[in-house]
Amino acid sequence: MLWVHVPYSRHKNELIEVEQEIMAENGYDSSDYFNRYDGEKSYYIIHGKKEDKEQYAVFNEKKKFIKSYSGDVVDRQVCIDAFEERYKHTPDDIEIGYENEIFVYCLLYRGENSLIYAFYGIDDGEFIKAYRIDNSR
Numbered sequence: 001m002l003w004v005h006v007p008y009s010r011h012k013n014e015l016i017e018v019e020q021e022i023m024a025e026n027g028y029d030s031s032d033y034f035n036r037y038d039g040e041k042s043y044y045i046i047h048g049k050k051e052d053k054e055q056y057a058v059f060n061e062k063k064k065f066i067k068s069y070s071g072d073v074v075d076r077q078v079c080i081d082a083f084e085e086r087y088k089h090t091p092d093d094i095e096i097g098y099e100n101e102i103f104v105y106c107l108l109y110r111g112e113n114s115l116i117y118a119f120y121g122i123d124d125g126e127f128i129k130a131y132r133i134d135n136s137r
Contacts, residue, residue: 018044022063027051037097037106045096045103056122058098069103074125079105082127083118096122104128 019034022044031048033056043066044059055070076094083091089109097106099119109116118130 018063019046022046022059023048025063026057026065033096035095037095039097039099039106043098045098047096056096056103058103066098067101069123071123073122074120076105078125079107079120082120082125083107083109086127086130087116087118089116091116091118100128102128 015034015036018036019031022028022034023031023046028046028048028050029052031046033045033047035045037043037045037058042061044061044063045056046059047054047056049055050057053070055068056073057068058066060066080091080094083089087109089111091107092110093108095106097104097119099106103122104119105122105125107116107118107120109118113135115133116130117132119128120126121128
């Protein structure tokens, strides 16, 4: 028996369509990362190859280009180690985000009574900011 979660499948298909549209309209040859990032605003983030150059690029909800970055990227493990040292927890999820007008690693920890979102620059691994939401009663 096959189970399909229709809203999830629809969301994934919509993301694929947006990725293909962004790639075609902006001259990307390929991509190995594409995601919708929801912070204060929502963005589409792609890591792809354009004119033989790899880059991260961010687009707004209307698929309009905002900014790209093609420099060195710090290893994700550097940010994971910094997160674990600061919060004494291992993050549950890591994605590329766009905060404070820079590309960041967004690390998320889901605890029993709290959520921690921490942001580190993808270029240098420096801590940018964090949010902690506690639900202790």
